[in-house]
Amino acid sequence: MSALATGTDAAPVSPGGALARGPQMAPGDVLVELRGVGKDYPLAQGWRRWALLWSAWRRQPPAGAVFTALDGVDLTLRRGQSLGVIGVNGAGKSTLLKLVAGVARPTRGQVLRHARVAALLELGAGFHPEYSGRDNALLACALQGLSAAQARAALPEILAFADIGAHIDLPLKTYSSGMVVRLGFAVMTVLRPQVLITDEVLAVGDEAFQKKCMAWMERYLADGGTLLLVSHGMYHVQKLCAHALWLHQGRVQAYGDALAVTRDYLAWHEQRMARSAAVTAPPAEAAALQQAGAAAPYRVLHAWVNGAPASDGVVVATGQPLTVSGVVLAPDGGDPHVAVGWARADGSAIYGTVTDMAGVRVQRLDAQHHGFALRFESLPLLPGRYELRLHAMDPPALRLFDHVHIPVQVVGDTRELGVVRLPHRWLAVPPDGAPDPAVGWPGWPLCDNSAFDR
Ligand SMILES: Nc1ncnc2c1ncn2[C@@H]1O[C@H](COP(=O)(O)OP(=O)(O)OP(=O)(O)O)[C@@H](O)[C@H]1O
Structure with a gap:
């Protein structure tokens, strides 16, 4: 009552x-x-x-x-x-x-x-x-x-x-x-x-x-x-x-x-949810993760976001460009790959890509060091807190060796819901008449939200 x-x-x-x-x-x-x-x-x-x-x-x-x-x-x-x-x-x-x-x-x-x-x-x-x-x-x-x-x-x-x-x-x-x-x-x-x-x-x-x-x-x-x-x-x-x-x-x-x-x-x-999930994670999984970290011949030595050291803290506006770059160490002189991913603050993955998928080679700087840079032209993440994840990988791009997690705060005024902004258009519907069974409403653009710089 x-x-x-x-x-x-x-x-x-x-x-x-x-x-x-x-x-x-x-x-x-x-x-x-x-x-x-x-x-x-x-x-x-x-x-x-x-x-x-x-x-x-x-x-x-x-x-x-x-x-x-x-x-x-x-x-x-x-x-x-x-x-x-x-x-x-x-x-x-x-x-x-x-x-x-x-x-x-x-x-x-x-x-x-x-x-x-x-x-x-x-x-x-x-x-x-x-x-x-x-x-x-x-x-x-x-x-x-x-x-x-x-x-x-x-x-x-x-x-x-x-x-x-x-x-x-x-x-x-x-x-x-x-x-x-x-x-x-x-x-x-x-x-x-x-x-x-x-x-x-x-x-x-x-x-x-x-x-x-x-x-x-x-x-x-x-x-x-x-x-x-x-x-x-x-x-x-x-x-x-x-x-x-x-x-x-x-x-x-x-x-x-x-x-x-x-x-x-x-x-x-x-x-908080992620932490409590980690506490309850099976010990075998945790041990395997630790092992991967311990045996890490390939490492991300430096990382920058939009030209500033990632350790300075990253704040970026939704829809704006974001460039992540860094240096990878490969002590055995091999050609490493780099994986870059986005995760929510609770650790759930949003997106990931690897140099290998795009057929790209990292730039050899000297016998052991390699440089990389990846640009997101207009970041589609909605305002919130995220992690940008960098991993060094072996030359066949089979194993992840290093886990660098960079906290990123995405800011913006939008009230849209969720994690990413999907380009879309609202369509006008004719005031009378039934929808065409084949195509639904033959609408024309009423509000075009397909770009960020609207
Ligand atoms: N009459 C009471 N006697 C003893 N403890 C109380 C009393 N009323 C509230 N509490 C305690 O005070 C704390 C705050 O309670 P409150 O009801 O204000 O929380 P809340 O934020 O509204 O929680 P919820 O979201 O669960 O409704 C709780 O730990 C609750 O157990």
Whole structure:
């Protein structure tokens, strides 16, 4: 079930916090502020838990062990801002929302609210299970300060948005969790809070309802609303939010542009998954890899990307040229081959090529050293973190001997999804008439995305 919570704390308007971004606004535009906020939960059970609650009630430091769910969080939420809160399970996202909504108190620091805040928080609280959906909707409106007449007038809009048919007159305890969220969100749409806080609402409804909620939130934001959204779906955060806050173990790991923060988060996630996969890799595989590295007569001695040493860190824009070059050592005087590949941050391969495949020989520089250079005219990788991999190979190009992994950050403004940019064209479809069964729609180019330099 969904809980609809509100809170307003009259408090003096104060200057923006350290994390404030975007255009300078008047102090009156600050809606919610968190200053050095921390939240501890007691770890103890039974009587010790009651003792800890007692000390909390008396505002005394807890005598026993506590779990710190949030610590040192500064945040300024301004009018019209859309902020996505991301992080792994248990990172403290819901705790942060509860503090902002005023349904939980901070253990440390201050939460200042200068606006009416409506929070569609956890499933399982807020509505009364014995009342019908209709009565719960009216009750929720009344709790949010609407008069009985205003609540009745809002009801048709709520029912239309919730779209749960005859269930609306059945007790809430008979609803599925998705139906409860539909009703909770529908009530919220008529309240139009100054600050809307939603926790994973978009994960519960079916696809059609998700789209309806997304469209509503987009309109709400376009009309000047302010959104604080917790989501594990980076697509939702990128689509709805201008900014993102990444929480990790109760602390702010990153804050800034939603695209940049979500990409960093995804890359970190991939690396984490890769590390845990490596830990569980069969020992025989790991040993074989180590052996290949140990017996490496052919080696990549130097590598440069776009003319700078690869060790300097590589940042390149999507669609721009990238040249990787280097020197390979072949102690036996043989003619080595070179393999160049791209992998995602989690290690999964994207692309690879070998000088041998192209019938190319590396350039002999002296008896043992060979130079190579490979140019990607317009790098099709979408923004994110990748690895450029270089390997020295033996003269028959049968064995890989060296593994040089160069971290590369690809940057760009595009919101396209995935790993690589596939050249494409959107085609116009005639306004009337059926598609030709042989060719589908005989379209003509509407939007040509086949080149990068559009
Ligand atoms: N009432 C509570 N008592 C004790 N510990 C709690 C309580 N509420 C939350 N926690 C703990 O605080 C930490 C943060 O919880 P929180 O629900 O804020 O995380 P989250 O980022 O929202 O996670 P998820 O993505 O799984 O919903 C977790 O380790 C959780 O177990």
